[in-house]
Amino acid sequence: MTKPMLSLQLYSMRGLGDLGTQLDKAAGAGFGAVEPLEGHLRDANILQAGLVRNGLLAPSAHVGLEALRSERQRFVDACRQCGIGQLFVPHPAPSAMKETKAAWQRIGHELGVLSEQMRADGIMLGYHNKTAGFDRTIGGRYGFELMFEAARGSPLVWQADIAWLARAQPNAIEWIRRYAAVLTSVHVKDQAPDDMDPDEDGWANVGSGVLLWPSLWRAAVVSGARLFVVEHDNPRLPFEFAARSYAYLSRFLT
Structure with missing residues (x-):
C-alpha cells in the first residue's frame, strides 16, 4: 500500500505575500508538497522555480472549470512542467450550477468527457466538493450522486x-x-466549535476543532485516498496554522 502524502493547499497561505514567500513558509512548516491554484499555473516558470528552490513537490492543483473549457492545453503544459499529476475542479460557482437534476447530470457528463481527455494527456482529473450536492435532495437524490452517475465509465x-x-x-x-x-x-481542515473564531469563518487549525480526524483519516485511507491536502479557508495566522496542523497530522503518517 502506498504511504499517504501530506500536502498544503496554497490558498491557506495567501495572506503571507507572494508565491515565493508562501512556498518558503510551507516548507518551513514541515510540508514537502503543496497544492497550487489556477493563478499559479498561469506562470508555470515561477511556480516551477519556487518548487525547486524550496524542495517541494506539487502532486496536485486546482483549476476552475471555465479555465479548463477555454485553456485546457495551457494547464496541461503547466502540469507537465511542474510535475502535477492530479488536477481538481472545485465545485462551480452557483451561477454555473443550479440545483436541478439536469444540471448535475450535465456537469457530470462534461467532467467525465474532460477526464477522458486529461487521461490521454497523462493527468488525472477530479471533482472537489463544497456543500452543494450534499445539502438537499432533488427528487430524493443528492446532486453529488447524480453527477457521478452521469460520469460513470469515465x-x-x-x-x-x-x-x-x-x-x-x-x-x-x-x-x-x-x-x-x-x-x-x-x-x-477542521471546523471550530460554534461561536468560536468568527473572523476565521468557523474554521480551525487541524486537530483543534470538532472533527474527529483520527477516524476520518482512517476511513479515507481505507477507502483509497493517498493525498491529504491540509487547508484553512481563512486563517488569521497562516504559518502558525500550517505548522500546528502539520505537527498534529504527521503522527498519522508513522
Missing part, C-alpha cells in the same frame, strides 16, 4: 473536502466509504 475521481461535507452531512464517513471507488484525495 476516469473522473473525487477529492473529498471532508469539512465541507461534514457541514452538510452528519455521516461523512459513510459517503467516503460509499464512493471509495473514485476517492483519491482528501482536503483536511
Whole structure:
C-alpha cells in the first residue's frame, strides 16, 4: 500500500505575500508538497522555480472549470512542467450550477468527457466538493450522486473536502466509504466549535476543532485516498496554522 502524502493547499497561505514567500513558509512548516491554484499555473516558470528552490513537490492543483473549457492545453503544459499529476475542479460557482437534476447530470457528463481527455494527456482529473450536492435532495437524490452517475465509465475521481461535507452531512464517513471507488484525495481542515473564531469563518487549525480526524483519516485511507491536502479557508495566522496542523497530522503518517 502506498504511504499517504501530506500536502498544503496554497490558498491557506495567501495572506503571507507572494508565491515565493508562501512556498518558503510551507516548507518551513514541515510540508514537502503543496497544492497550487489556477493563478499559479498561469506562470508555470515561477511556480516551477519556487518548487525547486524550496524542495517541494506539487502532486496536485486546482483549476476552475471555465479555465479548463477555454485553456485546457495551457494547464496541461503547466502540469507537465511542474510535475502535477492530479488536477481538481472545485465545485462551480452557483451561477454555473443550479440545483436541478439536469444540471448535475450535465456537469457530470462534461467532467467525465474532460477526464477522458486529461487521461490521454497523462493527468488525472477530479471533482472537489463544497456543500452543494450534499445539502438537499432533488427528487430524493443528492446532486453529488447524480453527477457521478452521469460520469460513470469515465476516469473522473473525487477529492473529498471532508469539512465541507461534514457541514452538510452528519455521516461523512459513510459517503467516503460509499464512493471509495473514485476517492483519491482528501482536503483536511477542521471546523471550530460554534461561536468560536468568527473572523476565521468557523474554521480551525487541524486537530483543534470538532472533527474527529483520527477516524476520518482512517476511513479515507481505507477507502483509497493517498493525498491529504491540509487547508484553512481563512486563517488569521497562516504559518502558525500550517505548522500546528502539520505537527498534529504527521503522527498519522508513522
